[in-house]
């Protein structure tokens with residue numbers, strides 16, 4: 001069977017996917033280890049049997065609703081290749097807004113006050129996509145002195161998620177910077193006895209009912225990564241606005257930031273304003289909400305006590 005013939009058959013099989021042509025191209029490129037251009041130039045070539053068998057299985061999995069990223073085990077985020085498994089949320093383009101802003105904020109502080117190494121926490125790190133993209137971008141930025149590359153602490157309650165984050169650190173970060181990355185398994189800041197200059201976080205913020213509905217499409221993402229109504233002990237909390245985790249997290253962030261430190265926190269477009277109000281109640285100043293590429297309210301940015 002040629003690539004073209006396979007694509008025609010698979011398009012029919014995946015007609016219920018929101019993006020069948022894209023799904024098939026990603027699966028073909030992954031299986032053949034080639035670019036989209038290479039695929040187009042070789043459309044009429046026969047698929048090797050081994051690839052065809054893998055692709056047929058991949059299409060069957062995709063038909064169950066399993067995302068392509070879990071089938072290939074990879075997802076591109078902020079231009080970097082992340083390893084993913086169903087233990088972690090698949091990194092989303094919306095989160096690139098927080099990542100880009102974090103790089104600007106951290107670079108600015110490093111260049112204005114080049115005296116000490118900054119400490120950055122990525123709370124609820126999952127695959128590590130935020131912290132590791134920020135770190136990799138700073139390493140790749142010649143204006144940032146090597147000795148001032150910050151130290152990162154990646155925290156998650158899930159041991160499985162942390163082992164994916166560790167794998168991504170080994171995969172993306174050059175060996176000489178790996179000692180600047182530490183991993184802590186913790187329920188929010190319970191096991192984290194350190195202060196930070198910057199806290200980055202994409203916590204679970206989806207209302208419980210909405211999270212359950214999202215998962216009905218077979219995407220298989222961890223409920224723990226989405227359900228913002230989970231209580232401190234994992235039991236359902238009393239709120240249903242998706243902000244239960246954030247209500248516990250904000251005062252803990254205040255207690256773990258140095259004076260003048262920055263917090264960047266992703267939220268839902270439906271609860272960003274309430275989350276920003278909660279940040280003010282916890283003593284954060286300069287509270288601002290950044291919009292994503294679809295102009296939706298997405299990231300709460302604020303500073304503990306002082307802007308400087």
Ligand SMILES: C[S@@+](CC[C@H](N)C(=O)[O-])C[C@H]1O[C@@H](n2cnc3c(N)ncnc32)[C@H](O)[C@@H]1O
Nearest residue numbers: 091124125126156157158187188202203204225
């Ligand atoms: C929305 S995902 C974010 C993952 C990743 N940072 C990203 O942006 O793709 C939330 C993460 O928070 C973790 N998590 C949920 N409750 C937590 C808690 N109480 N303490 C620490 N991590 C938690 C989940 O395991 C999940 O990895």
